[in-house]
Amino acid sequence: MTMSRPRKVFFRRRKVCKFCADKIDYIDYKDVKLLQQFIPERSKILPRRISGTCATHQRPLQQAIKRARHLALIPFTTD
Amino acid sequence: MRTYELVFIVDPRVSDEDVVTLIQEYKQMISAGGSEISLEENWGRRKLAYPIDKLTEGKYVLLGVTSQDGKTSLAEVEHRMRQNDKILRYLTVRTDEDLKRAARRKPAGSGGPESGIGSGTGSGSGAGAAEAPDDDDVEIGDQP
Numbered sequence: 530m531t532m533s534r535p536r537k538v539f540f541r542r543r544k545v546c547k548f549c550a551d552k553i554d555y556i557d558y559k560d561v562k563l564l565q566q567f568i569p570e571r572s573k574i575l576p577r578r579i580s581g582t583c584a585t586h587q588r589p590l591q592q593a594i595k596r597a598r599h600l601a602l603i604p605f606t607t608d
Numbered sequence: 609m610r611t612y613e614l615v616f617i618v619d620p621r622v623s624d625e626d627v628v629t630l631i632q633e634y635k636q637m638i639s640a641g642g643s644e645i646s647l648e649e650n651w652g653r654r655k656l657a658y659p660i661d662k663l664t665e666g667k668y669v670l671l672g673v674t675s676q677d678g679k680t681s682l683a684e685v686e687h688r689m690r691q692n693d694k695i696l697r698y699l700t701v702r703t704d705e706d707l708k709r710a711a712r713r714k715p716a717g718s719g720g721p722e723s724g725i726g727s728g729t730g731s732g733s734g735a736g737a738a739e740a741p742d743d744d745d746v747e748i749g750d751q752p
Contacts, residue, residue: 554709554710554711554713555706555707555710558701559615559670589706596699596701598657599697599699600615600617600668600697600699601617601657601658601696601697602657604657604658605658
């Protein structure tokens, strides 16, 4: 019955927000090790659709990265 | 009650003793403005992620400030830092609101996320059809 219409089934690993999973509520701009996970090679902020971070946590994450950049803890860009 | 964090980067050519006196000076200004120093961390020499004023290193200092009535002299301190060219960067962040929000979220979000993950993995019953999606992907992929 269900085969009457070809159904596309995608198997993709379910992405989980790291901050929800690890119960990190306050994202510290001084925690370089943590922030580094969200800045790939080009030092851009990793988008939500890639990292799976929820909106509630992406917002403070973005803020923290920008603060860390200002203090030269993480780079704006890599050349 | 308000809490702030104040981070600043001092020119690495400034000697450690001078950095200490500089910190002392700012601390005095802060306490004169009616707030307390709750935290003091001297991170020392650290490599900068990018050069500032052609310098590749800097001395980092972190100060935690607590103000009971919400009045601080931090604006004044910032003004002084701006004028001091030994200070490469400074950043003042108010932390009480974010910390309070984080504390509120902690008790509420205890069971929620886990149950969500559980339901997600439960959908793996159709493992036999795992071959099919690969073919679909090929079809979808742009082939003229």
